């Protein structure tokens with residue numbers, strides 16, 4: 001990883017933490033509307049969100065407005081990849097190694113990434129081509145590496161504040177392309193280049 005990437009990650013994380021409370025509340029509602037209106041939004045099956053931290057755009061409004069046929073899940077760290085677990089308010093949570101709450105379920109009850117219909121991934125940064133910058137530990141890239149050779153589902157959708165968009169992010173060989181990026185302002189659906 002280049003130091004450019006590290007510097008950019010630090011700046012963009014600070015930028016999202018600096019968004020005032022009023023802006024965050026409105027943004028979460030607008031984001032929910034955009035996520036629900038995606039052309040490939042499923043109406044049945046499992047969808048994954050995240051427990052917002054470190055200034056990330058929140059998903060509670062989306063979770064509350066999901067159609068009844070969808071089961072909301074949260075990511076759970078398992079060995080070197082993410083698994084997912086259904087979670088409703090009131091279900092038990094436990095803090096993972098980063099201090100992020102995750103459902104407190106036995107490992108054999110966790111769902112594999114392949115079982116999700118749509119996954120909303122938190123972004124530190126993104127560009128107009130749909131390239132993403134995450135927290136830098138590779139969790140989403142490793143967990144969804146199979147999507148490099150296989151079509152959706154799961155549909156991968158990045159979520160961020162519009163202010164986290166940058167001109168161009170460097171492409172890494174392991175990057176998994178997103179099917180869409182949603183912010184409070186826009187829905188960006190990158191053009192797929194023929195191989």
Ligand SMILES: Nc1nc2c(c(=O)[nH]1)N(C=O)[C@@H](CNc1ccc(C(=O)N[C@@H](CCC(=O)O)C(=O)O)cc1)CN2
Pocket residue numbers: 050051052053056075082097098100122134135136137138139140
């Ligand atoms: N809300 C949320 N949940 C998520 C992610 C995320 O980005 N956001 N992840 C996306 O991958 C996974 C967790 N990945 C993470 C990767 C790195 C750090 C991190 O760097 N944290 C500290 C320093 C490390 C530490 O405390 O051990 C930091 O703030 O710098 C946090 C989470 C799964 N769950």
Ligand SMILES: Nc1ncnc2c1ncn2[C@@H]1O[C@H](COP(=O)(O)OP(=O)(O)OP(=O)(O)O)[C@@H](O)[C@H]1O
Pocket residue numbers: 001132133134135136137138139140141142145172174175
């Ligand atoms: N498919 C993969 N197989 C093995 N290692 C991977 C894979 N994908 C990513 N990694 C590792 O994860 C590390 C972090 O990747 P990167 O800096 O691109 O994270 P990121 O873009 O911030 O995304 P994430 O949100 O997934 O952490 C990389 O240094 C790479 O070694």
